[in-house]
Amino acid sequence: MNLSEIAGWIAPAATMIAAMMTAANLGARVTGWGFVVFTVGSVAWTIVGLSSGQTNLVLSNGFLTVVNLVGIWRWLGRQATYDRGSTAAAADSAHAPVPSLYAAGGVVGATLTGPDGERVGTIVDAMLGCGDNAIAYVVVSTGGVGGVGETLHALGPEELVFGADGVRTDLSVGAIRAEPTVRSDHWPKAL
CATH class of the missing domain: 2.30.30.240 (PRC-barrel domain)
Structure with a gap:
């Protein structure tokens, strides 16, 4: 099995799994990892497009790779940091002489x-x-x-x-x- 055939199997599987992960809305962490899996899928689709001469598939999935990288930054970077901050504030307030906080x-x-x-x-x-x-x-x-x-x-x-x-x-x-x-x-x- 060559790289193109492997990518041909990975691309649809990764896309379907990532779609389920992001649609489930199970929190920033799962959504962020959904974008990681989407990135794997878009790279695999790009390989399929390159090996089959489908320029439209290469260009659209090149763009989607950039979009997915933004999703990774937003959900595993920025939002995960916010979640850690709110979790820390809630935990600290539970052990301090102040009203407890909930995010x-x-x-x-x-x-x-x-x-x-x-x-x-x-x-x-x-x-x-x-x-x-x-x-x-x-x-x-x-x-x-x-x-x-x-x-x-x-x-x-x-x-x-x-x-x-x-x-x-x-x-x-x-x-x-x-x-x-x-x-x-x-x-x-x-x-």
């Missing part, structure tokens, strides 16, 4: 755990009050797979506990599902 960027997509430590939902987003600069409510997704069949509910900050171990609630899955539902395209102006 706002960690709210969206966070798993919400219930009273027994079980997963009771996923936080979709948080709405902040402009007057008091505090969380007005969070929208929690329950049920479904990949957003299909999910139900959305709004929970007030008094129903949540932010801590070093994540976001918790004293509500069970059943209690959350008993709350009024929220339409995905129109959230409440207030709770």
Whole structure:
């Protein structure tokens, strides 16, 4: 098997794996490594294009390699540094005579755990009050797979506990599902 044939197998496999990694939105680290895998794929596609005389494949994947390198810098460089900074601030605040901190960027997509430590939902987003600069409510997704069949509910900050171990609630899955539902395209102006 020659280099062109090997690249012909690596290119589509790397592209598909990288697409799944970035689409899953599993955090800066996984997204960054998705761009690394995309880079492997675009280099392999460039080899396929060079060996088969497809200039359009070479040029488009040369451009995509540059885009992927920017993605690597953004997610494994800059964003990873920000994540380390917020994690350090949260950890330091937990051991200091100041109010504990929780990274706002960690709210969206966070798993919400219930009273027994079980997963009771996923936080979709948080709405902040402009007057008091505090969380007005969070929208929690329950049920479904990949957003299909999910139900959305709004929970007030008094129903949540932010801590070093994540976001918790004293509500069970059943209690959350008993709350009024929220339409995905129109959230409440207030709770």
